[in-house]
Amino acid sequence: xxxxxxxxxxxxxxxxxxxxxxxxxxxxxxxxxxxxxxxxxxxxxxxxxxxxxxxxxxxxxxxxxxxxxxxxxxxxxxxxxxxxxxxxxxxxxxxxxxxxxxxxxxxxxxxxxxxxxxxxxxxxxxxxxxxxxxxxxxxxxxxxxxxxxxxxxxxxxxxxxxxxxxxxxxxxxxxxxxxxxxxxxxxxxxxxxxxxxxxxxxxxxxxxxxxxxxxxxxxxxxxxxxxxxxxxxxxxxxxxxxxxxxxxxxxxxxxxxxxxxxxxxxxxxxxxxxxxxxxxxxxxxxxxxxxxxxxxxxxxxxxxxxxxxxxxxxxxxxxxxxxxxxxxxxxxxxxxxxxxxxxxxxxxxxxxxxxxxxxxxxxxxxxxxxxxxxxxxxxxxxxxxxxxxxxxxxxxxxxxxxxxxxxxxxxxxxxxxxxxxxxxxxxxxxxxxxxxxxxxxxxxxxxxxxxxxxxxxxxxxxxxxxxxxxxxxxxxxxxxxxxxxxxxxxxxxxxxx
Amino acid sequence: xxxxxxxxxxxxxxxxxxxxxxxxxxxxxxxxxxxxxxxxxxxxxxxxxxxxxxxxxxxxxxxxxxxxxxxxxxxxxxxxxxxxxxxxxxxxxxxxxxxxxxxxxxxxxxxxxxxxxxxxxxxxx
Numbered sequence: 352x353x354x355x356x357x358x359x360x361x362x363x364x365x366x367x368x369x370x371x372x373x374x375x376x377x378x379x380x381x382x383x384x385x386x387x388x389x390x391x392x393x394x395x396x397x398x399x400x401x402x403x404x405x406x407x408x409x410x411x412x413x414x415x416x417x418x419x420x421x422x423x424x425x426x427x428x429x430x431x432x433x434x435x436x437x438x439x440x441x442x443x444x445x446x447x448x449x450x451x452x453x454x455x456x457x458x459x460x461x462x463x464x465x466x467x468x469x470x471x472x473x474x475x476x477x478x479x480x481x482x483x484x485x486x487x488x489x490x491x492x493x494x495x496x497x498x499x500x501x502x503x504x505x506x507x508x509x510x511x512x513x514x515x516x517x518x519x520x521x522x523x524x525x526x527x528x529x530x531x532x533x534x535x536x537x538x539x540x541x542x543x544x545x546x547x548x549x550x551x552x553x554x555x556x557x558x559x560x561x562x563x564x565x566x567x568x569x570x571x572x573x574x575x576x577x578x579x580x581x582x583x584x585x586x587x588x589x590x591x592x593x594x595x596x597x598x599x600x601x602x603x604x605x606x607x608x609x610x611x612x613x614x615x616x617x618x619x620x621x622x623x624x625x626x627x628x629x630x631x632x633x634x635x636x637x638x639x640x641x642x643x644x645x646x647x648x649x650x651x652x653x654x655x656x657x658x659x660x661x662x663x664x665x666x667x668x669x670x671x672x673x674x675x676x677x678x679x680x681x682x683x684x685x686x687x688x689x690x691x692x693x694x695x696x697x698x699x700x701x702x703x704x705x706x707x708x709x710x711x712x713x714x715x716x717x718x719x720x721x722x723x724x725x726x727x728x729x730x731x732x733x734x735x736x737x738x739x740x741x742x743x744x745x746x747x748x749x750x751x752x753x754x755x756x757x758x759x760x761x762x763x764x765x766x767x768x769x770x771x772x773x774x775x776x777x778x779x780x781x782x783x784x785x786x787x788x789x790x791x792x793x794x795x796x797x798x799x800x801x802x803x804x805x806x807x808x809x810x811x812x813x814x815x816x817x818x819x820x821x822x823x824x825x826x827x828x829x830x831x832x833x834x835x836x837x838x839x840x841x842x843x844x845x846x847x848x
Numbered sequence: 849x850x851x852x853x854x855x856x857x858x859x860x861x862x863x864x865x866x867x868x869x870x871x872x873x874x875x876x877x878x879x880x881x882x883x884x885x886x887x888x889x890x891x892x893x894x895x896x897x898x899x900x901x902x903x904x905x906x907x908x909x910x911x912x913x914x915x916x917x918x919x920x921x922x923x924x925x926x927x928x929x930x931x932x933x934x935x936x937x938x939x940x941x942x943x944x945x946x947x948x949x950x951x952x953x954x955x956x957x958x959x960x961x962x963x964x965x966x967x968x969x970x971x972x973x
C-alpha cells in the first residue's frame with residue numbers, strides 16, 4: 352500500500368554537527384526560532400546557515416529588526432571562514448526593517464517580508480530580532496497573527512524562516528507554541544569554565560537528538576558536537592565479533608592473552624602512575640602496519656615529549672609517522688569539549704583507517720568532562736562505535752592506589768565496557784619498587800592467570816616468562832621467607848636468581 | 849541657499865548619523881527608508897544630491913538610480929552609492945550607473961562630507 356503522505360524536503364543548515372542533531376536538517380516551509388541571550392551566537396548561527404545555503408545554490412534574505420548596522424555585522428562575519436562576499440547581494444540580500452517596524456508596525460514588516468521573499472525568490476529567510484516584533488505588538492493576539500502570516504508566506508514560497516530572539520520570554524509565549532521548531536543556544540557555567548550548549552527544544556515532524564549538545568564558536572563559525580552517547584545510541588554497523596587476535600607488541604603478553612587481544616575489542620590497561628602504561632602503548636602502537644594503521648591518542652604528553660620518550664626506549668615513531676602507519680594526536684584536557692575529542696578521535700580513525708588505537712588515558716576524559724556522571728555512558732558509546740569500526744582499542748586508566756594490591760577502577764562501570772582488562776601494579780619491597788603485570792579478564796577466552804614481573808629498559812618492556820619472580824616478590828612482601836635478590840633495572844634481560 | 853541632500857537607507861542608525869553630519873556641514877537633509885520611498889520624496893521635492901544605500905527593501909539602490917535616469921526631472925541629479933559590498937562587485941552586477949561616487953560602509957564622518965563636496969564640485973565643472 353502506498354503512503355498518502357508526502358515526505359517534506361529537508362534543508363540542511365550546513366552548521367557542522369547540527370544537522371546530525373536535527374536528524375537531517377530543517378523542513379522546507381517551516382518557521383524556526385533560534386533563541387539565546389546576547390552573545391549566545393544567534394547572529395553567527397543565522398549567517399552561517401545563509402552562507403551555506405547560498406553556497407549550495409539557494410537564495411537567502413536576511414532581515415534585521417535590530418538597530419545594529421549590517422555593514423558592522425558583515426565586518427564581523429568577514430572574520431569567519433564561512434564568509435564569502437561573492438553571493439552578496441545577488442543570492443544573499445541584507446535589509447533592515449527596524450524603522451519600518453517603528454513606523455508601520457507589524458503589518459509593515461509583514462508586507463516587507465512578503466514582498467522581499469518573493470522578489471528575491473528566497474528559500475531561506477532570517478528575521479533577526481523577533482523580540483522587537485513581540486515588543487511592538489499591541490497584544491499576544493497581534494503577535495500570534497504575525498507568526499501565523501509569516502508561516503503562511505513560508506509555506507507558499509517554500510522557504511525556511513529562521514527567527515532569532517533573546518531567550519528571556521517564557522516557553523509558553525505564543526511564538527513557541529506556533530512555530531515548527533525551536534533551538535536554544537545557551538552557556539553553562541561549570542566552575543570557572545563556560546561551555547556553550549545547543550538544545551533542540553522542539554522539532555515538528557522529526558525526531559532530533561535529545562539533550563544539550565556542546566558547541567563552540569571558532570574562526571570556522573559554529574561547530575556543534577552531538578552528545579556521543581545519543582549520537583551513537585545505536586552503533587553504526589553491527590558488531591560482528593571477528594574472532595581474530597591482534598598483537599600487543601609484547602610476545603609474552605600475547606601468550607598470556609591466549610594469542611593477543613581479541614580484534615575489535617576494548618582493553619582497559621589499569622595501573623598507577625609510573626607503572627609503564629604508556630610504554631605498553633608504545634609497543635602496541637609501533638606494531639602498526641600499512642594494513643593496520645595505529646593512532647596514539649594522548650592527553651598528557653605532547654607529540655614531541657612522546658617522541659623523545661619513545662626514542663629513549665628504542666622506538667622509532669618518526670619513521671612510522673612518515674610512513675603514515677602511525678598518527679599521534681594530542682588533546683590537552685584543559686578547556687576542551689568531551690564530544691569534540693570523541694569526534695576528533697573518530698575522524699582520525701576514519702581518515703587513516705585506524706585499526707589499533709591507544710588512548711592515554713581515561714583521566715583526560717575525566718578532566719575534560721563538565722558533567723562527570725556522563726562518563727560511563729559516553730565511554731560506552733565511544734567504545735561501541737570504535738568496536739563496530741573494527742578498531743582494537745587499549746585505553747589506560749589510573750588506579751587510585753599507587754602501591755599495593757588494592758585496585759580501584761577510575762570510573763564506575765568501566766569493567767563492563769572493557770572486554771579485556773590488564774593490570775599493572777607497583778609493589779614495594781624493602782627499598783625498591785617492582786612492576787607486576789596480570790590479565791584480569793579476556794572476552795570469551797582463556798588466559799594465563801599468573802602474575803608476571805616486568806622490566807622497563809633500553810628496549811622497552813620485557814615480561815618474565817614465568818610467574819616465579821612475581822610469586823617471590825609477593826610472598827616475601829606478605830611475610831614468606833626472603834628468597835629474592837635485588838637487581839638493578841637496566842634492560843629487558845631476565846633477572847638472575 | 850543651502851543645498852539639499854536626500855539620504856536613502858533602510859538602516860536606522862546610518863540615516864540618523866548622516867542626517868546629523870550633513871546638517872552640521874550646512875546641507876538641508878531629507879530622508880527615506882527605501883528606494884520606493886526615496887522616489888516619492890524626490891517627486892515631492894527635487895534634491896541636489898542623493899546618497900543611497902545598495903541593499904534596501906522594495907527597491908534597491910541600483911534600481912532606484914535606473915528609475916531616476918529614466919525620469920527627465922531626476923536624471924541629472926548626482927548620486928553617491930553607499931555600500932558594504934565591494935564597489936567592483938556592484939558595478940559588475942549593475943553596470944554603469946553613472947555614479948558621482950562610492951562610499952564604503954562603515955565610513956567616517958569626514959569621508960561623507962568630502963564625498964558630498966566632491967560630487968558638488970564635479971557637478972559645477
